[in-house]
Amino acid sequence: MPHADPPGSAATDPATAPARSEFALIERYFRRPVHDAAVRLGIGDDAAIVAPAAGSELVLAVDMLVEGRHFLSGADPELLGHKALAVNLSDLAAMGARPRWALLGCALPDASEAWLAAFTRGLFALADRYDVTLVGGDTTRGPRNLCVTVVGELPAGTAITRAGAKAGDDVWVSGTLGDAMLALAAIEGRAALSAASLASLRVRLERPEPRVALGIALRGVASAALDVSDGLTGDLRHILDASRVGATLDLTAIPRSAPLAALFEGAARSADDDRTASGRPPGHRSPRELALACLLAGGDDYELCFTAAPARRDDVLRAAGAVGIQVARIGTVTGEAGLRVRDAAGALLAALPSAFDHFAIG
Amino acid sequence: MPHADPPGSAATDPATAPARSEFALIERYFRRPVHDAAVRLGIGDDAAIVAPAAGSELVLAVDMLVEGRHFLSGADPELLGHKALAVNLSDLAAMGARPRWALLGCALPDASEAWLAAFTRGLFALADRYDVTLVGGDTTRGPRNLCVTVVGELPAGTAITRAGAKAGDDVWVSGTLGDAMLALAAIEGRAALSAASLASLRVRLERPEPRVALGIALRGVASAALDVSDGLTGDLRHILDASRVGATLDLTAIPRSAPLAALFEGAARSADDDRTASGRPPGHRSPRELALACLLAGGDDYELCFTAAPARRDDVLRAAGAVGIQVARIGTVTGEAGLRVRDAAGALLAALPSAFDHFAIG
Numbered sequence: 095m096p097h098a099d100p101p102g103s104a105a106t107d108p109a110t111a112p113a114r115s116e117f118a119l120i121e122r123y124f125r126r127p128v129h130d131a132a133v134r135l136g137i138g139d140d141a142a143i144v145a146p147a148a149g150s151e152l153v154l155a156v157d158m159l160v161e162g163r164h165f166l167s168g169a170d171p172e173l174l175g176h177k178a179l180a181v182n183l184s185d186l187a188a189m190g191a192r193p194r195w196a197l198l199g200c201a202l203p204d205a206s207e208a209w210l211a212a213f214t215r216g217l218f219a220l221a222d223r224y225d226v227t228l229v230g231g232d233t234t235r236g237p238r239n240l241c242v243t244v245v246g247e248l249p250a251g252t253a254i255t256r257a258g259a260k261a262g263d264d265v266w267v268s269g270t271l272g273d274a275m276l277a278l279a280a281i282e283g284r285a286a287l288s289a290a291s292l293a294s295l296r297v298r299l300e301r302p303e304p305r306v307a308l309g310i311a312l313r314g315v316a317s318a319a320l321d322v323s324d325g326l327t328g329d330l331r332h333i334l335d336a337s338r339v340g341a342t343l344d345l346t347a348i349p350r351s352a353p354l355a356a357l358f359e360g361a362a363r364s365a366d367d368d369r370t371a372s373g374r375p376p377g378h379r380s381p382r383e384l385a386l387a388c389l390l391a392g393g394d395d396y397e398l399c400f401t402a403a404p405a406r407r408d409d410v411l412r413a414a415g416a417v418g419i420q421v422a423r424i425g426t427v428t429g430e431a432g433l434r435v436r437d438a439a440g441a442l443l444a445a446l447p448s449a450f451d452h453f454a455i456g
Numbered sequence: 457m458p459h460a461d462p463p464g465s466a467a468t469d470p471a472t473a474p475a476r477s478e479f480a481l482i483e484r485y486f487r488r489p490v491h492d493a494a495v496r497l498g499i500g501d502d503a504a505i506v507a508p509a510a511g512s513e514l515v516l517a518v519d520m521l522v523e524g525r526h527f528l529s530g531a532d533p534e535l536l537g538h539k540a541l542a543v544n545l546s547d548l549a550a551m552g553a554r555p556r557w558a559l560l561g562c563a564l565p566d567a568s569e570a571w572l573a574a575f576t577r578g579l580f581a582l583a584d585r586y587d588v589t590l591v592g593g594d595t596t597r598g599p600r601n602l603c604v605t606v607v608g609e610l611p612a613g614t615a616i617t618r619a620g621a622k623a624g625d626d627v628w629v630s631g632t633l634g635d636a637m638l639a640l641a642a643i644e645g646r647a648a649l650s651a652a653s654l655a656s657l658r659v660r661l662e663r664p665e666p667r668v669a670l671g672i673a674l675r676g677v678a679s680a681a682l683d684v685s686d687g688l689t690g691d692l693r694h695i696l697d698a699s700r701v702g703a704t705l706d707l708t709a710i711p712r713s714a715p716l717a718a719l720f721e722g723a724a725r726s727a728d729d730d731r732t733a734s735g736r737p738p739g740h741r742s743p744r745e746l747a748l749a750c751l752l753a754g755g756d757d758y759e760l761c762f763t764a765a766p767a768r769r770d771d772v773l774r775a776a777g778a779v780g781i782q783v784a785r786i787g788t789v790t791g792e793a794g795l796r797v798r799d800a801a802g803a804l805l806a807a808l809p810s811a812f813d814h815f816a817i818g
Contacts, residue, residue, distance in 0.1 A: 139551070139682075140517065140550040140551055140683060141516055141517035141547045141550070141608070142516045143514070143516075143551070143617075144516065145513045145514075146512075146513075146514060150508075151508075152508060152514070153505055154505075154559055154591055154607070155502065155503035155504070155592055156559040156560070156561045156594050157561070157594050158561035158596055158601070158603060160596050160598030163597055186502075186503060188502040189502055191503070197516055197605055199518045199519070199603035201520055201522050201601060230517055230605075231518065232518050232520045232603075233520075234520055234522055234526070236520075236523075236601065237522075237599035239522075239599070241518075241520060241601075241603035243592075245514075245516070245607075250507060256502070321502060336501070
């Protein structure tokens with residue numbers, strides 16, 4: 095694996111220094127001063143050394159983003175740097191862990207300095223906000239692929255898993271759901287949004303914010319949690335399966351942004367429904383279909399979905415309030431297996447939508 | 457990211473079960489019973505949870521293997537599974553860390569069951585020998601790319617870094633050097649080896665053995681260490697740079713296998729030297745050039761190169777003897793910067809060879 099030059103040997107200005115080897119170039123962009131006393135040794139040896147706090151457990155997650163699958167080849171590298179780390183921090187948030195360290199495996203088709211500068215700007219801007227230190231990396235040539243491993247820390251026994259939901263618990267979600275998917279639909283011409291609405295939703299798609307502070311605040315309060323990366327109903331099923339329970343959700347209680355609420359209202363006014371779908375081009379859904387898909391199956395919002403006992407409602411609201419994140423109670427865990435969604439009239443939806451495959455960063 | 461089915465839901469026989477989704481298929485091959493009490497939660501949640509031992513530090517490394525760069529597209533998947541983990545364990549060995557946990561990011565062009573079965577067989581065979589638990593993974597479609605992150609553990613403050621070498625220290629290496637490169641040269645028709653010799657060297661190329669036990673035994677004995685993945689002289693320079701020292705090596709002391717020793721002897725008998733090199737096809741070196749390149753610049757042997765004070769010679773030999781690995785004293789750390797190699801006559805080599813780029817697994 096490539097290793098950095100010793101400290102001090104690369105102290106030239108990247109903008110004016112002569113061209114260097116691929117590895118030296120990349121080390122220049124990835125190596126930074128370390129401000130975390132628990133990092134005994136950062137980038138530049140065979141491996142990094144970190145010192146966990148006494149009595150802590152570590153939480154580990156890895157995510158791989160592949161060009162052509164998770165992002166398009168022309169994707170903005172700064173957004174990509176943000177997202178490659180954000181999706182991992184979201185996994186830590188779902189466990190209630192405090193992010194600590196990250197490692198990056200990175201295949202690049204070329205050693206473009208402009209690309210690297212922007213990618214690392216996006217990566218480190220997010221890392222700095224959450225006190226994450228990049229302690230290791232491997233860079234190589236190849237089809238573009240970004241593989242981030244994150245390590246979080248929490249007091250032993252306090253992690254929130256998927257397996258703790260109990261019949262009678264409330265189901266909650268943070269923020270609003272479906273924004274990233276609606277933004278993508280608008281960008282691709284499958285939905286009409288005002289410029290202002292698109293701008294407000296686009297940031298959800300391109301620069302998702304991991305709910306790190308909320309996850310930490312929910313330790314000892316939530317009975318189960320995960321992050322909504324593939325869509326609410328699909329992801330919630332993982333909690334239900336792991337906890338061997340079911341759930342009934344209240345469609346009208348699921349929090350939505352103003353543009354998505356407007357899409358629902360417009361669909362209701364025009365009485366647009368499934369009967370008109372057959373006349374649409376492939377991949378185009380009716381406004382109501384699209385609105386439902388965004389809310390129930392839209393991935394990439396990276397909100398938290400969690401369960402908690404009804405006795406903990408005040409604690410949930412206090413925890414969320416303390417970190418300034420909205421949460422909404424959207425349903426109930428049931429002893430009966432399966433996931434059901436009731437509409438405004440109290441009727442169960444006949445079928446739950448599934449998300450399109452899509453590129454989150456174009 | 458993909459997540460596993462809950463325990464018990466995939467308890468069908470992989471050989472007879474009906475075809476499942478790509479992710480379910482892969483989870484089937486990667487999820488196994490966990491025998492490590494420190495793993496509080498393995499594959500199947502948003503992240504894994506592990507409990508480090510009290511008073512320990514963690515050692516973290518990542519390596520990315522890319523098809524077309526580190527291995528050929530037809531590479532034996534079982535060897536690839538071994539190697540993807542072995543190169544990481546070698547980094548931990550170089551720090552003196554005990555391997556504990558691993559995470560795998562994995563892009564695959566298809567979900568071939570045969571490929572996955574063989575890849576995981578190779579990966580888990582090595583993992584089991586070193587008590588490594590795979591605690592996390594992400595699988596996706598894409599150009600084949602294997603990104604392994606490993607976490608090792610050691611008592612706080614006992615890691616062996618690259619920065620501790622002092623003038624007067626001995627330079628040591630484990631095993632024999634150059635075997636993997638010589639095997640590759642023979643496979644590619646650039647060197648003649650008997651079938652028996654090739655068979656004995658080929659395993660060094662295809663199934664490198666990380667020197668984990670030796671690394672652990674050298675804690676408190678070696679002053680600096682790294683693994684020889686890119687060639688002795690190139691890698692040793694990292695120790696010299698990090699420790700701000702130089703070294704002089706004794707060519708004849710560098711341990712070599714019988715086939716590589718025979719190549720040196722044959723070259724000496726035929727008085728073959730650099731003067732004949734201009735008549736060779738591109739990429740072909742004279743026997744002496746090839747022998748020198750294998751010994752001094754051959755990567756992929758994954759032996760350890762380390763330094764230790766002369767007063768610790770008996771301790772080094774005892775540590776190596778206790779784990780059954782040969783070590784050889786090959787030179788001396790100097791206050792004078794730079795790396796020099798003396799030949800049998802005591803003359804300094806005018807130039808040090810560099811390795812070819814090559815595919816380690818074809």
